[in-house]
Amino acid sequence: MTNDILIFAEQRGNKLHPAALQIVTPAKELAIKTGGKVVACVIGGNISAATDAIDQTGVDAIVTVSDAALENYSALTYRSAFAAALERVQPKVALLPATFMGRDLAPRVGARLKAAVATDVVELAIGDDGALDVKRPIYNGKAFASVKFPTDRLALVSVRPNTFPAATGGDSAAREEIPYAAGAGDDRITVKEVAKAGGEVKDVTEADIIVAGGRALKNEENFNILFELAKVLDAAVGASRAACDAGYQPHSRQIGLTGKTVTPMLYIACGISGAIQHLAGMRGSKVIVAINTDKEAPLFKVADYGIVGDLFKVIPAVTEEVMRMKG
Amino acid sequence: MKILVVVRQVPDSTTSIKIAADGQDIDRAGVKMVVNPFDEFAIELGVQLKEKRSDVEGVTALVVGPKQAAEALRTALAVGCDDGIHLDDDAFTKLDELQLAAVIAEVAKAGGYDLVLTGKQEIDLDSGQLGPALAELLDIPHVGAAVKFELSDDGKSFTASRRIEGAEEVVEVKTPALVTIDKGLVEMRYPSLPNLMKAKKKPVKAMTAADVAGCAEATGAIGGSTLHDFQPPPERPPGKIIDGEPDEAAKELVRLLREEAKVL
Ligand SMILES: Cc1cc2nc3c(=O)[nH]c(=O)nc-3n(C[C@H](O)[C@H](O)[C@H](O)COP(=O)(O)OP(=O)(O)OC[C@H]3O[C@@H](n4cnc5c(N)ncnc54)[C@H](O)[C@@H]3O)c2cc1C
Numbered sequence: 001m002t003n004d005i006l007i008f009a010e011q012r013g014n015k016l017h018p019a020a021l022q023i024v025t026p027a028k029e030l031a032i033k034t035g036g037k038v039v040a041c042v043i044g045g046n047i048s049a050a051t052d053a054i055d056q057t058g059v060d061a062i063v064t065v066s067d068a069a070l071e072n073y074s075a076l077t078y079r080s081a082f083a084a085a086l087e088r089v090q091p092k093v094a095l096l097p098a099t100f101m102g103r104d105l106a107p108r109v110g111a112r113l114k115a116a117v118a119t120d121v122v123e124l125a126i127g128d129d130g131a132l133d134v135k136r137p138i139y140n141g142k143a144f145a146s147v148k149f150p151t152d153r154l155a156l157v158s159v160r161p162n163t164f165p166a167a168t169g170g171d172s173a174a175r176e177e178i179p180y181a182a183g184a185g186d187d188r189i190t191v192k193e194v195a196k197a198g199g200e201v202k203d204v205t206e207a208d209i210i211v212a213g214g215r216a217l218k219n220e221e222n223f224n225i226l227f228e229l230a231k232v233l234d235a236a237v238g239a240s241r242a243a244c245d246a247g248y249q250p251h252s253r254q255i256g257l258t259g260k261t262v263t264p265m266l267y268i269a270c271g272i273s274g275a276i277q278h279l280a281g282m283r284g285s286k287v288i289v290a291i292n293t294d295k296e297a298p299l300f301k302v303a304d305y306g307i308v309g310d311l312f313k314v315i316p317a318v319t320e321e322v323m324r325m326k327g
Numbered sequence: 328m329k330i331l332v333v334v335r336q337v338p339d340s341t342t343s344i345k346i347a348a349d350g351q352d353i354d355r356a357g358v359k360m361v362v363n364p365f366d367e368f369a370i371e372l373g374v375q376l377k378e379k380r381s382d383v384e385g386v387t388a389l390v391v392g393p394k395q396a397a398e399a400l401r402t403a404l405a406v407g408c409d410d411g412i413h414l415d416d417d418a419f420t421k422l423d424e425l426q427l428a429a430v431i432a433e434v435a436k437a438g439g440y441d442l443v444l445t446g447k448q449e450i451d452l453d454s455g456q457l458g459p460a461l462a463e464l465l466d467i468p469h470v471g472a473a474v475k476f477e478l479s480d481d482g483k484s485f486t487a488s489r490r491i492e493g494a495e496e497v498v499e500v501k502t503p504a505l506v507t508i509d510k511g512l513v514e515m516r517y518p519s520l521p522n523l524m525k526a527k528k529k530p531v532k533a534m535t536a537a538d539v540a541g542c543a544e545a546t547g548a549i550g551g552s553t554l555h556d557f558q559p560p561p562e563r564p565p566g567k568i569i570d571g572e573p574d575e576a577a578k579e580l581v582r583l584l585r586e587e588a589k590v591l
Binding site: 109118119120185193254313317318 | 338340341343344346353364365423424425428450451452453454455456457458459460461462463464466467468469470471472474486489490491492493494495496497498499500501504510511548549550551552553554555556557558559560563564566567568569570573574576577578580581583584585588590591
């Protein structure tokens, strides 16, 4: 084991996931403590642009594994490629973004390399005994706990998106290409298709701003006023379970315990009461706005800003004001 | 075809979570325990496969946990699983998720299952490590957080979809395999009272660490992270309520978001 910190620079279609730039920030801090290097690992098909992009963050070295078989994510091919990179670099700690890919890959590779794993981490530190100690939300953000890693094993950590600012720095990292060797039986998964969902609107898991609607929207058509606001804010549209179950929006937009967990910079909840299961999916947002006719609605308790009022009047006014501001 | 459903028992999602006095766990007194909602989907999928297909020999539900976790098994049996395995030993309570996967892997290997189903994550620790780690230890493929699942006629493969950022991944996978289930695929039927009574007669095999071959070696060789210092979430400062007519309130909100919160 070296003192290096490796980051998994997640990319799809030669485009880095924004969270890949963010995890370099805690990686640099850890590397100062361990006295090791920060090594980025890029895996995929054609990854030249993604590799150049991660080189803008001031990492010390980059290892790449590229092969046509890695064009799309498969749990099997990616675990073989990522395990090969980890075995080559022998880092003390490896960070991944806690995205669909990172959350799927970390435990699989962790089991393969007999490592220890923590998911969706928001703070990282290395103690005086050299052990990695991290903090993560549990019980849907109703509590936090620290997780201490053993010192004699690789620590694999997925980091919650939007927790750290994107890193910046020089672009002269040493690059090394690791040949891809397919593992036996890796062809047991074939990726048939990656179908873009939702057309031009952003997905809730990749947006910096989310405008979410609840049962109060009453039907699918009324959601258009949220889409209009989302458009001027370059935001995604989310929904409560009540709104999804009623068919106003597809379940792919559901936020909450049994929907998606999101941590955007800004979350605007419109006509959502704020049931504990909804809060579970969005209370990690940086800034929360609640718009509700009922001043007792629980969402106001977690909101930074609230308007007690009719969303059908308030939202169009907000849209107009944002348009004016943006000129 | 044999199906294994891995189930966990978790505090009900509406429970308010208090930190224990010593700060090393949550306060478990009076907490209502339920089947992990994502595992409910896995149970239902397993049961539906058995109902629809003649080649499914049986659906086994497995739970790890103290005596009380038997209730989760009973729910699984009441909605249609055929038999249960209850891994109950004090030694299991200190294991991390990867070590738990190692124990379950030893049990699953002995059972020779073609399909292993479980929830995409547990709603207490929210780690979601068990499924992918178990698949790796069993050396079988897995699909994480599936929202569609279609088994081929011969049962040798299936097609599944999983939602990712802004898209859906469609994969074809050879069995034996493991699938973790997300919301939207199925909803578990309600366990009726008569079925809960009947479930009492279905076979449940209780196993301790001593009954699991290679348990100590398997758990000693992996994971080993420890949870400590539980804390309540950081307090949010009280929010600002913006008064006024909709037009004025909207203006003030946009101003605050831009100048004070700096998010626009
Ligand atoms: C196991 C389990 C899992 C669950 N998972 C989820 C989940 O993932 N996500 C989720 O969201 N829920 C989930 N729920 C459901 C949750 O408990 C609530 O039922 C749901 O969130 C309510 O949705 P809502 O806020 O849209 O509707 P309601 O609770 O009906 O609230 C509607 C709100 O709109 C306000 N309103 C009405 N008219 C207007 C108007 N004109 N302008 C402004 N405000 C108005 C009302 O005052 C009210 O506060 C789950 C429940 C369970 C048991």
